[in-house]
Amino acid sequence: MQRLFLDCEFTSFEAPSLISIGLVSEDAAHRFYGVRDDFDLASCSDFVRRAVLPMLYQPMPGSGIAAGGAMHGLELRYALIAWLGTIPGEIEVLYEADVDWGLFTELLEQVPARVRGRNVRTDVDWIGHWEGEYAHNALHDAMCLRWDWLHRHGLGNPGDSASRID
Numbered sequence: 001m002q003r004l005f006l007d008c009e010f011t012s013f014e015a016p017s018l019i020s021i022g023l024v025s026e027d028a029a030h031r032f033y034g035v036r037d038d039f040d041l042a043s044c045s046d047f048v049r050r051a052v053l054p055m056l057y058q059p060m061p062g063s064g065i066a067a068g069g070a071m072h073g074l075e076l077r078y079a080l081i082a083w084l085g086t087i088p089g090e091i092e093v094l095y096e097a098d099v100d101w102g103l104f105t106e107l108l109e110q111v112p113a114r115v116r117g118r119n120v121r122t123d124v125d126w127i128g129h130w131e132g133e134y135a136h137n138a139l140h141d142a143m144c145l146r147w148d149w150l151h152r153h154g155l156g157n158p159g160d161s162a163s164r165i166d
Helices: 046-055 073-084 098-108 138-152
Strands: 002-010 018-025 031-035 091-095 115-119
Touching: 002 046, 002 098, 002 138, 018 046, 018 073, 018 098, 018 138, 031 073, 031 138, 073 098, 091 098, 091 138, 098 115
Parallel strands: 002 091, 091 115
Antiparallel strands: 002 018, 018 031
16 A cells, blocks of 8 residues: 655635645655645635745755646646556555645545545654745645654654655
8 A cells, every 4th residue: 555645735724725735655756746726815814825825836855846837726636636546556645634635535526446545643743844944835744744654653764865854
């Protein structure tokens, strides 16, 4: 089974609508980052305007993902479906907030039978990598979740290149 770590950025907690999505595999070999260009800017909370929107197009060193443009939600759906198709076998998507899983499943519209989700909020160490230069970029935060989960389960060495988040 392949594990993927998921994070989403969204407009607000009151009425969440997807802005960006990041996924990274347990071995860090597979990474996905997508930004919607059709979210409602007026629906964004002050926090999102201040902390999330400036991070949308930032390239992250070591991420394997360059800064890029946004796409319509339907294009993002097709891109995510195509990317998931490159991941062999059963897939377990780990996330730390139910809203992330909800936005992921809403984006897909129909979750493939081989994909299931699991909230691991109480199963990570929250070491503190969530803040910093790239905080609130969905791919960065997915990589942080991965790092914390690996650390908690004794599966990652913070010094090795597969465990790096920057």
